[in-house]
Amino acid sequence: MSAEFHHPLVLANVPSTGLSLRLVPDAAQREALARRFGLLAIHSMEGELRLAPESGGRIAVLGTIRAEVEQECVVSLAPLQARVEEGFAWRLLPDGVEPSDEDEDPDDIPSEDGVVDLGETLAQQLSLALDPYPRAPGAELPEEGVGDAAHGPFAALSRLRKPQ
Template sequence: MPPEFSRRLPLGLVGPGGRTESLAATPEECAALAARFHLLGIDSLAAELRLRPDSDGAVLAEGALTAEVTQACVVTLEPVPQRVEARLAFRLLSPGQEESDGPEDLDEIACPDGVADLGEAVAEQLALALDPYPRAPGAELPPEATESETGPFAALGRLKRPN
């Protein structure tokens, strides 16, 4: 199944001077991404990427993404519109390059056929930038019940007669 937001770029087109890519999702792509990420909606998604060759043959991508999304409140399920703005930095690996696994390393995306899907990379970065616990204004979680109120002997405690 092809990605909902696909913008393929052969890595060979990134010359020694680099290049800039502007990406914007269509309304249909936004709707498909919203379904994939279980969002109420995505009104817009755009990214600006500066691509330049790295010393080891990979391509370094840096830039920013902006999106207008609507998530469900984790308390009330009301729509919560949000603006997402995120800085992007990742490496696109040429065929045969091994991924690094250091904690300080940039995210790396393997491109085994020498073609990067910049749209899918931006979509994945959007998923990482979303608020994991969106809340509507004024929405608060109910207080947690204590063990004595919900534990296995709670029903027995309610049957106890006062002295």
């Protein structure tokens, strides 16, 4: 599978003074990402990243992702606008370096042949920041029939049961 938002970074090309990047997918890339994540639309998306070399060829990344997305309410199925703004910390790992299991550490992103796809990693960050169950204000599940065997998913089965 090829990434919808491809932005490769060769770790060896990050200068010793660090690097600042602003990643912004174009309209076609946002549309492809929206399909992938089951969104109605991604109206805007950007990532601001500050990369700083560390010992052992690792690269520390501090960043922020911002996006304006349109999701579907899980109750009413109505379109729902949402804004995402979230900071993150990553550590880009050179080949052969194992990820850390520590909870307090930044997310470890392994490289392949010394290259990390920052676009794909940013897209994954967006997917983690999305509300998995977006609900429009005031959207409520119906109360009737909840827990009632006569109206619930097992209603047909309960009618087959012999009276005791």
